[in-house]
Amino acid sequence: xxxxxxxxxxxxxxxxxxxxxxxxxxxxxxxxxxxxxxxxxxxxxxxxxxxxxxxxxxxxxxxxxxxxxxxxxxxxxxxxxxxxxxxxxxxxxxxxxxxxxxxxxxxxxxxxxxxxxxxxxxxxxxxxxxxxxxxxxxxxxxxxxxxxxxxxxxxxxxxxxxxxxxxxxxxxxxxxxxxxxxxxxxxxxxxxxxxxxxxxxxxxxxxxxxxxxxxxxxxxxxxxxxxxxxxxxxxxxxxxxx
Numbered sequence: 001x002x003x004x005x006x007x008x009x010x011x012x013x014x015x016x017x018x019x020x021x022x023x024x025x026x027x028x029x030x031x032x033x034x035x036x037x038x039x040x041x042x043x044x045x046x047x048x049x050x051x052x053x054x055x056x057x058x059x060x061x062x063x064x065x066x067x068x069x070x071x072x073x074x075x076x077x078x079x080x081x082x083x084x085x086x087x088x089x090x091x092x093x094x095x096x097x098x099x100x101x102x103x104x105x106x107x108x109x110x111x112x113x114x115x116x117x118x119x120x121x122x123x124x125x126x127x128x129x130x131x132x133x134x135x136x137x138x139x140x141x142x143x144x145x146x147x148x149x150x151x152x153x154x155x156x157x158x159x160x161x162x163x164x165x166x167x168x169x170x171x172x173x174x175x176x177x178x179x180x181x182x183x184x185x186x187x188x189x190x191x192x193x194x195x196x197x198x199x200x201x202x203x204x205x206x207x208x209x210x211x212x213x214x215x216x217x218x219x220x221x222x223x224x225x226x227x228x229x230x231x232x233x234x235x236x237x238x239x240x241x242x
Contacts, residue, residue, distance in 0.1 A: 056078050089127065
């Protein structure tokens with residue numbers, strides 16, 4: 001039995017059990033009462049120190065209260081309790097990223113992506129951090145993998161958008177053009193066609209139609225990545241509730 005299964009095996013109907021305190025904490029989170037939720041998760045852990053869901057949720061609650069160092073410590077501990085736990089690694093990578101600890105964040109994201117190679121959200125997080133650190137070769141490979149593991153309808157274009165951005169940053173206009181043309185074979189949306197127009201203008205000069213600026217294209221590509229991530233994050237949240 002895994003740590004997660006063992007931790008969650010208590011009787012939630014027992015008023016003073018770890019499971020009951022954890023259930024109370026999750027209800028308080030949904031009600032927006034984060035401080036009280038954190039205290040409930042702490043109570044769960046006092047009764048069962050290896051209660052993994054309470055430890056992970058305490059980390060998120062503490063982060064929401066502005067106690068980032070304590071939050072990160074919770075998720076480090078959760079990762080040690082169950083190495084490779086996707087929720088712990090994902091949360092840890094995100095908190096480290098948000099607090100500016102990019103190298104530590106990318107280490108956690110790489111571990112998550114290595115252990116869960118079919119996890120699209122893990123690959124997206126990793127690619128985002130690789131871009132932030134200007135690790136463009138790594139980012140290109142990760143976006144390529146996103147295209148192979150994200151099988152949702154019409155999602156293939158997101159991988160192309162990521163690879164196009166990498167080549168724009170490299171100033172490799174020929175490769176960016178090849179990718180933009182390939183993207184139009186599966187998507188003729190506004191962003192794809194604007195990216196194609198922008199890249200073509202860098203190779204052949206501006207035509208008679210308006211061409212977006214590089215800043216506009218990069219901003220639009222970043223928003224598309226965020227939209228892609230939100231979709232997979234929402235899907236994961238729905239799966240957790242079911």
